[in-house]
Amino acid sequence: MTDRDTIAAIATAAGPGGVGIVRLSGPLSLGIGERLCARALAPRHATFARFQDAFGTAIDDGIALYFAAPASYTGEDVVELQAHGSPAVLHALVDRCCALGARRARPGEFSERAFLEGKLDLAQAEAVADLIAASDARAARAARRALEGAFSRRVEAIAQALLRARVHVEAAIDFADEPIETLGGPQLRADLDAAAQALDALLRDAEQGRRLRDGLHAVIVGPPNAGKSSLLNALAGRDRAIVTEVAGTTRDLLQEAVRIDGVEVTLVDTAGLRVGGDAIEREGMRRARAELERADLAIVVVDARAPAEGLAMAAAAAASARAQLWLLNKADLLTAGAAPPDAPGIPAGAIAVSALTGQGLDALHARLGMLACSDAGDPEGAFTARARHVAALQAAAGELDQARGLLVHESLDLAAEALRHAHESLGAITGRVRADDLLGHIFASFCIGK
Ligand code: GDP
DSSP: OOOOOOEEEEEEOOOTTSEEEEEEESTTHHHHHHHHHTSOOOBTOEEEEEEEOTTSOEEEEEEEEEEOTTSSSSSSOEEEEEEEOOHHHHHHHHHHHHHTTOEEOOTTHHHHHHHHTTSSOHHHHHHHHHHHHOOSHHHHHHHHHHHTTHHHHHHHHHHHHHHHHHHHHHHHHHTTTSOGGGGTHHHHHHHHHHHHHHHHHHHHHHHHHHHHHHOEEEEEEOSTTSSHHHHHHHHHTSOOSOOOSSTTOOOSOEEEEEEETTEEEEEEEOOOOOSOOOHHHHHHHHHHHHHHHTOSEEEEEEETTSTTTTHHHHHHHHTTSSEEEEEEEOGGGSOTTOOOOOOTTOOTTOEEOOTTTOTTHHHHHHHHHHHHHTTOSSGGGOOOOOHHHHHHHHHHHHHHHHHHHHHHTTOHHHHHHHHHHHHHHHHHHHTSSOOHHHHHHHHTTSOTTO
16 A cells, blocks of 8 residues: 555643543554554454553553554554543653654644545645634534535536546547537537536635635725724724824734634724825835735725715725725714715715724624625535635636637637646646645644644
């Protein structure tokens, strides 16, 4: 099966009173486990044993579990030793395993082996890390679905359709004298249209999955003194940003994570946008604009009493974010019950709020919650995804679009090339087509013992 060595690591280090687990994987696992326990281990049996050091002295009493290859997490022989959770005991067990021929595992090496043995594809292996890191039950459920293959299966189905199309186009190249219409062109186009639709739908779900994993990235933007920092403080529930009447106080980006309806929202306060300012302020404005380009949401804050002030600059900067939410702040300073003055350029749906009195903040919370998991149309089917997956799906969608255009013009060679790129982009998600540096990068972000 494999000429791999045997690795050992603390897989779970529970606190005082809890159970800690040392995990072994590789061809020597059984031999090492049986030496340590001084007794035979049967596959899939829990064996109570006294774990012993080189001199036969007890390290701890516990349970040993043996999973014979290939029916194990990694696909290799695996032994798990459950002991008392003290770090001293667990380290002594790992030391003993290493003295008996194992070596310490690198972070993520168990999942990497599971991937290399074909037990998990790459997106599923990443879901293991996401499940471990999940900060709430919903993210954990979504990671679990990705681990079960909910995401990978959809990627694979589209990849299969692209593979069929590639075969078709390559064959048509070999029959260069025939027009593609006589070679099943209409069917090919229909198949590619269906693949493009499936890809678009998957991209939307993966973007939502990425937000479930990473949270919503919202950037607060607007003219100086509109109340951006006050708003950050109001949403964060504490004095995170310095609030003054002096315009240009916030010169750098200030970040705060808040939870809204169970979804993490990273709020970023930015330097107020205005013409002029000193060199530091101008650098702050440049950073604000750069941050908006990466943002899921621009929260545009203007003064409710004079909304037109600085509006054009804020609107231009906010246009680069994926979505916008407009706030008319300082609503407490309007004459009681009066609507904010109209200003061309303020989109419908802007919310009147007061960072000072809290007026309108409930409505703001509700809107943020909706945006954070909006497209969650079916949150029960949601799966976690990473920025890497979203980028790969976008690249595949772009190449597929290009291929469809090229086929209309019968540019078969170029279409074949675009289809190959699209197919490879999808392959990089599940690791079916892979670059080794990509693998190293992904597994290095795992915990040791997983
Ligand atoms: P920024 O420059 O946009 O970050 O604005 P700040 O948050 O620093 O606020 C500028 C000034 O407006 C400060 O004096 C705040 O106390 C005041 N301010 C902010 N929000 C409100 C509000 O909702 N109502 C009132 N009355 N004053 C506010």
